[in-house]
Amino acid sequence: MVEGVDNRNEIRQFLASRRARITPGEAGLPNYGGSRRVPGLRREEVAMLARVSIDYYIRLERGNLSGVSESVLDSVARALQLDEAEHAHLFDLARAAAASPRPRRTPRKQQIRPSVQFALDAMTGAPAFVRNGRLDVLGTNRLGRALYSEMYTDPARPVNHARFTFLNPRSHDFYPDWNRAANDTVAILRTESGRDPYDRALSDLVGELSMRSEEFRTRWAAHNVRQHYTGLKHFHHPVVGDLHLMFDGLDLSADPGLSLLVYTAEPGSATEDALRLLASWAATLEQAEQAEQAEQSAQAEAVGQAGHPAQAGPAVRPVKAAAEPRAKAGGGTAKDQA
Numbered sequence: 001m002v003e004g005v006d007n008r009n010e011i012r013q014f015l016a017s018r019r020a021r022i023t024p025g026e027a028g029l030p031n032y033g034g035s036r037r038v039p040g041l042r043r044e045e046v047a048m049l050a051r052v053s054i055d056y057y058i059r060l061e062r063g064n065l066s067g068v069s070e071s072v073l074d075s076v077a078r079a080l081q082l083d084e085a086e087h088a089h090l091f092d093l094a095r096a097a098a099a100s101p102r103p104r105r106t107p108r109k110q111q112i113r114p115s116v117q118f119a120l121d122a123m124t125g126a127p128a129f130v131r132n133g134r135l136d137v138l139g140t141n142r143l144g145r146a147l148y149s150e151m152y153t154d155p156a157r158p159v160n161h162a163r164f165t166f167l168n169p170r171s172h173d174f175y176p177d178w179n180r181a182a183n184d185t186v187a188i189l190r191t192e193s194g195r196d197p198y199d200r201a202l203s204d205l206v207g208e209l210s211m212r213s214e215e216f217r218t219r220w221a222a223h224n225v226r227q228h229y230t231g232l233k234h235f236h237h238p239v240v241g242d243l244h245l246m247f248d249g250l251d252l253s254a255d256p257g258l259s260l261l262v263y264t265a266e267p268g269s270a271t272e273d274a275l276r277l278l279a280s281w282a283a284t285l286e287q288a289e290q291a292e293q294a295e296q297s298a299q300a301e302a303v304g305q306a307g308h309p310a311q312a313g314p315a316v317r318p319v320k321a322a323a324e325p326r327a328k329a330g331g332g333t334a335k336d337q338a
Helices: 007-020 043-050 054-061 070-079 084-098 114-122 142-147 161-167 178-195 200-212 214-220 270-307
Strands: 128-131 137-140 230-237 241-251 259-264
Touching: 007 054, 007 084, 007 178, 043 054, 043 070, 070 084, 084 178, 114 128, 114 137, 128 142, 137 142, 142 270, 161 178, 161 200, 161 214, 178 200, 178 214, 200 214, 241 270
Parallel strands: none
Antiparallel strands: 128 137, 128 259, 230 241, 241 259
16 A cells, blocks of 8 residues: 655655656756666765765655755755745655654544634635645535535535545546646645644545555655645536636635635636526525425424424424535536646
């Protein structure tokens, strides 16, 4: 099974994979021709570019980042031409290596605060949701749940973007560019594994996906990371068709590890019209659900009055949890870029 969040193994494979993708020419080094036994740069070439000894760099690539200074990490990042997400990931790995070993944390059920759900519900014209680093959706507004209605066909809660992408065949229709969605999903999980290697729920998720999906397993082995704060996503919704949505993500400072993501459409676009249609569809579903609940409550009250007239009281209608979305999921088939 794929090693999910082993810190030393992660360091070793991350550095080796970044080194393998750079040619001497790309690093500004002379290429004297002939065959090379390794793809990309040799360790001694990285050491020279980073201005450290070969023995010291070998120690780093063996997974020992404990006590390494920030200046050395910066030098290694420049030598390996790391982008912003990869640079941050290297520092996360170093912080985890310097921390005292501790057992993986037992998963605890996460919930969003009621005020956060109220804020989500106040956003009526844009799909929005709150997720954690494992890509669990912990809360959404009505339009957000309508957008991801295909994901909510899974009865397990909380729903999870990674499970949907790799284990639900509907995701291949929902995401027009499924490969990009899959790559981004794994890269986000890789980033989180470097930030918090002691998250048992994340380790369990990686293990589950590695066992059940070769597509996930192959991508996990690539050690790619990604920051996910803004961009453009493409979906194919089973009810309203193609959607091209801009997204922005914000970390919730009062709730470490949680992020708010909001999707918006360009004004005057076909996607804006499609979002209005999606909102109307979601409202119709909610009205039908409320009518069904009212009918069930009335029937229960009538039965109670018939059987126990002296003890009959007002029917209690079910109350939805604050962190649960308000629209009922739809069916069908669904297409993105994560």
